[in-house]
Amino acid sequence: MDDTTESGVNKERLENQIDKQPDVPRFLADLIALNSSKLTEADARLLEVLMSDPVRAAMENGKEVSSRAGVHPASAVRLARRLGFAGYPEFRTFLQNNLVDTGTGDFENPAARMAARLIRAEEGKLLSTILDSEIAALQQVRTSVSDTDIRAFSEVLRDARRIFVLGRSHAAALSSLIALRLRRSGYDATDLSSQLHILPEMLSILTDKDVVWLLSFRSPSPVIVDIRGAAALKGAKTLILSDVNGARIDPPGDFHISVSRGGVGQSQSLVVPMTIANAIILDLASIDEGKSLSALDRFKAFRASLPPRLSR
CATH class of the missing domain: 1.10.10.10 (Winged helix-like DNA-binding domain superfamily/Winged helix DNA-binding domain)
Incomplete structure (x- = not known):
């Protein structure tokens, strides 16, 4: 040519x-x-x-x-x-x-986000780059989230009649894990991420004694925004765990923890919000007068009594 x-x-x-x-x-x-x-x-x-x-x-x-x-x-x-x-x-x-x-919010499409991470990684050091990214993101949690923030969440959960948890996309995996851990700790917790087909029915039973825990990353999902509005109408308390880009929810939650999951080109995985969720559930066990510990003991004994096919 x-x-x-x-x-x-x-x-x-x-x-x-x-x-x-x-x-x-x-x-x-x-x-x-x-x-x-x-x-x-x-x-x-x-x-x-x-x-x-x-x-x-x-x-x-x-x-x-x-x-x-x-x-x-x-x-x-x-x-x-x-x-x-x-x-x-x-x-x-x-x-x-x-x-x-x-890149806006570490790019808005998955291919661009992955490319940015590959660009950041040195040749032959992909794992090290990811580990450095996660460590840096976790380190900044020390200065952006306090024990007071954690306690505010755990007190609301302790006093709730029922707890409804929801996350979309990758956050759905964390939503499922949070609901599972709360149920094993003796709390009436439901993962709404797996109940989207009956969402109106689930929201209709909300009362001012219930809590909705929302997980919002990158940008608020319309479903997240709509459920926050429904919770406000029903008088249910709302907890929001988000990254910086997912924080724009109106009306705002009763309690909100917003934290960076890493900068552009970094992994932005669920490690940071999962760590915070683990801290909240652990703190809950420290203030609920043995409810969590007793429930965990009962669950362990019950699972041991089940046939092997059911106890896995």
């Missing part, structure tokens, strides 16, 4: 491509606009590939991008130099850094 300059045709074509791809990162669109007069037909084809999937492009080398664009492998290097970089590796680093730095 000849890299002859066709700037007028390329500029219009690239502008149309940007218009067709509303998710093209602003930094990439600005870079194209700044250098449009230098671009060739091969450059245009490469940039179309980059704009169609910026996340994938940030993970690939010049040869792979050129292959997808159907141009000579050296074309990616020439494009990078026309855009002001020493070579394609430097251009790819620019793409990676900008994708990570401009």
Whole structure:
């Protein structure tokens, strides 16, 4: 492919491509606009590939991008130099850094979130990178969540007639675990995440003696917002455990713990909220006058009496 300059045709074509791809990162669109007069037909084809999937492009080398664009492998290097970089590796680093730095809430799509984490990981040190991420996220909990916050949750749970727990997406796994642990501790706890098909029936029995514990991560699910509204109408107390992005719930909960699960490109797993939930349930056992401990002993004895098929 000849890299002859066709700037007028390329500029219009690239502008149309940007218009067709509303998710093209602003930094990439600005870079194209700044250098449009230098671009060739091969450059245009490469940039179309980059704009169609910026996340994938940030993970690939010049040869792979050129292959997808159907141009000579050296074309990616020439494009990078026309855009002001020493070579394609430097251009790819620019793409990676900008994708990570401009990601909103660690990106809004799963592929981008995973790509950001891979970008952060050094070659051959993926596990170490994830561990460092989790440790850093847990360390900041020391200064952002207090024992007073934990006690506020555990006191409300202790005094509740019934407890309803709900999390969506990945938080549904934590919702199920919390409800399971509360039931084993002698509390009437229901995981609403597994009861969505009868949600109106479940919400209709709420009273001012009940508690709704909501888990909200990344952005509040419409279901989470609606259930918070229903709890408010029924007078039930609401506990909310969220990350920073999932905190925007109206009306606000009666008690709310909001904590970062890590920055952009970090793992943002359930380790942080699970640790907080464990602390709340442990604190509950310390203030409920032996209710949790007695219930756990009874459950252990009952399970031991069951046939092996039922006790697993």
